[in-house]
Amino acid sequence: MKRLVLAVWLLLPLAPALAHEVHLAVEAASAVSVRLTFADGQPFAFEAFEVYAAGADKPSAVSRTDAQGRAVFLPPATGEVRLRAFAADGHGVDLKLNPPRGGEAAVAAATEDRALKIILGVGILLALFGLVQLVLRRKKHA
Amino acid sequence: MHIPDGFLSPQTYLPAYAAAGIAWAWAARGLQRTLDEETVPRLAAMTALAYGLGLVMVPIPGGTSGHALGVAMLALLFGVRLSFLAYSLVLLLQSLLFGAGGITALAVNALAMGLAGSVAAVLAFRGLRRLNETAAVAIAAWASVVLPGLLVALALGVQPLIAHKEDGTPLFFPFGLSITLPAVLIPHVFIGAGEAVLTVLVWRFAQARKWCAG
Numbered sequence: 179m180k181r182l183v184l185a186v187w188l189l190l191p192l193a194p195a196l197a198h199e200v201h202l203a204v205e206a207a208s209a210v211s212v213r214l215t216f217a218d219g220q221p222f223a224f225e226a227f228e229v230y231a232a233g234a235d236k237p238s239a240v241s242r243t244d245a246q247g248r249a250v251f252l253p254p255a256t257g258e259v260r261l262r263a264f265a266a267d268g269h270g271v272d273l274k275l276n277p278p279r280g281g282e283a284a285v286a287a288a289t290e291d292r293a294l295k296i297i298l299g300v301g302i303l304l305a306l307f308g309l310v311q312l313v314l315r316r317k318k319h320a
Numbered sequence: 321m322h323i324p325d326g327f328l329s330p331q332t333y334l335p336a337y338a339a340a341g342i343a344w345a346w347a348a349r350g351l352q353r354t355l356d357e358e359t360v361p362r363l364a365a366m367t368a369l370a371y372g373l374g375l376v377m378v379p380i381p382g383g384t385s386g387h388a389l390g391v392a393m394l395a396l397l398f399g400v401r402l403s404f405l406a407y408s409l410v411l412l413l414q415s416l417l418f419g420a421g422g423i424t425a426l427a428v429n430a431l432a433m434g435l436a437g438s439v440a441a442v443l444a445f446r447g448l449r450r451l452n453e454t455a456a457v458a459i460a461a462w463a464s465v466v467l468p469g470l471l472v473a474l475a476l477g478v479q480p481l482i483a484h485k486e487d488g489t490p491l492f493f494p495f496g497l498s499i500t501l502p503a504v505l506i507p508h509v510f511i512g513a514g515e516a517v518l519t520v521l522v523w524r525f526a527q528a529r530k531w532c533a534g
Contacts, residue, residue: 218377218378218379218385226494264327264493267504268323268473268476268504272324296375299371299417302413303368303409304368307361307363307364307367311357
């Protein structure tokens with residue numbers, strides 16, 4: 179009996195050590211990769227991002243983008259996800275997206291015609307100022 | 321420097337909209353007197369230039385990107401009121417067409433870049449032009465970038481203090497002032513130097529055509 183008590187007493191300190199073990203299980207899973215870049219194409223690299231399932235208060239993933247600016251995460255089975263990515267200088271995104279799930283084809287990022295939008299913006303500005311000019315002329319000649 | 325949607329708490333952007341509304345009304349008050357048939361085409365050209373400049377991203381060492389503002393040239397050529405109104409329009413278009421800056425953050429962006437940037441440029445220019453006009457324009461342009469940078473860093477950096485969960489987790493922008501101040505200000509010290517060169521070139525172009533009011 180004494181030997182048993184001694185053995186338990188000697189083994190007890192090992193219990194917490196066993197409890198602190200981290201177990202590893204490698205599983206195949208379909209992740210989603212969202213590539214974030216600055217407007218000049220430079221990757222939004224090594225920046226923090228959070229993923230929220232629809233309506234969730236706590237993030238399901240908190241990580242950093244990789245060197246290519248990719249935010250890689252496992253989406254919930256269904257529904258939209260909210261992706262928030264932050265750089266300390268205030269750059270970043272806070273957007274909702276419906277990522278493709280396993281077996282679905284990847285959704286290509288919308289190719290934005292940047293030049294067209296720049297021209298559109300300049301066109302809107304010139305039209306607005308043209309309108310102001312027209313009003314000024316009418317007032318002058320009225 | 322454009323703060324996107326989702327980074328600022330309502331405690332920040334709602335008062336900012338109230339303040340910006342007052343500032344927009346103040347800026348629009350003397351519009352009929354200040355605008356004439358000669359000013360409008362020049363203002364249109366400079367506003368379009370500021371719009372374009374804000375969309376040209378330049379890589380900055382450290383893995384981020386920056387862009388010029390173009391607010392100093394508007395302020396120096398047309399004064400604070402017209403500059404603030406024109407730059408607010410630029411920010412609105414950049415936000416709607418490119419997502420550069422959020423609609424909820426528009427008031428903060430307009431107050432920081434449009435109003436504070438214009439005021440900084442005009443005050444620096446008036447204070448220094450007697451010493452050397454070119455240097456005054458350059459410093460005015462630099463100040464028009466760095467002061468808004470400081471304000472944007474403050475607006476972002478206070479978010480964890482004013483909007484967080486009970487356990488302290490930030491609800492909006494997660495980085496505090498100790499991180500945002502150097503992260504925003506250091507790149508903008510260099511962007512300000514580029515802005516200074518651009519503004520001096522535009523200033524000389526405008527002076528050669530007698531656009532400058534003096």
